[in-house]
Amino acid sequence: DAGITQSPRHKVTETGTPVTLRCHQTENHRYMYWYRQDPGHGLRLIHYSYGVKDTDKGEVSDGYSVSRSKTEDFLLTLESATSSQTSVYFCAISDLVRFRDGYTFGSGTRLTVV
Amino acid sequence: AQSVTQLGSHVSVSEGALVLLRCNYSSSVPPYLFWYVQYPNQGLQLLLKYTTGATLVKGINGFEAEFKKSETSFHLTKPSAHMSDAAEYFCAALFGNEKLTFGTGTRLTIIP
Numbered sequence: 275d276a277g278i279t280q281s282p283r284h285k286v287t288e289t290g291t292p293v294t295l296r297c298h299q300t301e302n303h304r305y306m307y308w309y310r311q312d313p314g315h316g317l318r319l320i321h322y323s324y325g326v327k328d329t330d331k332g333e334v335s336d337g338y339s340v341s342r343s344k345t346e347d348f349l350l351t352l353e354s355a356t357s358s359q360t361s362v363y364f365c366a367i368s369d370l371v372r373f374r375d376g377y378t379f380g381s382g383t384r385l386t387v388v
Numbered sequence: 389a390q391s392v393t394q395l396g397s398h399v400s401v402s403e404g405a406l407v408l409l410r411c412n413y414s415s416s417v418p419p420y421l422f423w424y425v426q427y428p429n430q431g432l433q434l435l436l437k438y439t440t441g442a443t444l445v446k447g448i449n450g451f452e453a454e455f456k457k458s459e460t461s462f463h464l465t466k467p468s469a470h471m472s473d474a475a476e477y478f479c480a481a482l483f484g485n486e487k488l489t490f491g492t493g494t495r496l497t498i499i500p
Contacts, residue, residue: 374420
């Protein structure tokens with residue numbers, strides 16, 4: 275979607291190295307989310323943000339941290355990447371007023387940890 | 389616990405045949421319900437949603453879904469499958485908080 279971009283689109287990294295994924299939105303939406311997608315598990319929530327500097331954990335937050343210093347940017351950091359974090363990561367945004375519209379998703383980042 | 393269940397991780401139908409993808413939720417209060425589609429190497433795109441009102445909702449690409457409270461279901465259907473419908477489909481629910489809960493997905497294959 276034009277209103278939400280993820281970078282990088284693909285990344286290969288080594289076990290033990292830190293990795294940061296970026297999500298950028300131009301919609302001025304309050305809520306931002308990081309999900310990971312794995313076969314057989316669907317999408318699972320890692321962390322989410324409900325405002326600048328306001329974040330909370332999702333169901334699979336271990337090994338991940340996030341930061342949101344500006345409305346438009348939500349960063350996901352793997353402090354020390356492990357092979358189990360090989361996955362496709364999706365960022366999503368939503369608006370408090372229009373929750374019933376669901377989320378808008380980015381195109382994803384494919385991360386491979388070797 | 390509140391959850392979303394999709395029956396069948398893989399569904400194959402012939403071109404022109406009926407498509408039926410199943411979704412059930414577990415919750416004492418009906419949630420907002422969504423179907424998303426994911427084409428290869430792409431993000432998720434909203435197909436349709438149920439919030440309140442009419443229980444039969446129509447979405448893009450000829451898909452529709454019916455909310456049945458008594459069955460806690462929100463199955464996705466399309467009368468006639470097209471090759472372009474091949475994709476992965478996700479059912480999701482908003483259980484009264486800000487976070488969507490997803491099912492595990494159903495991969496739809498169309499047989500020529």
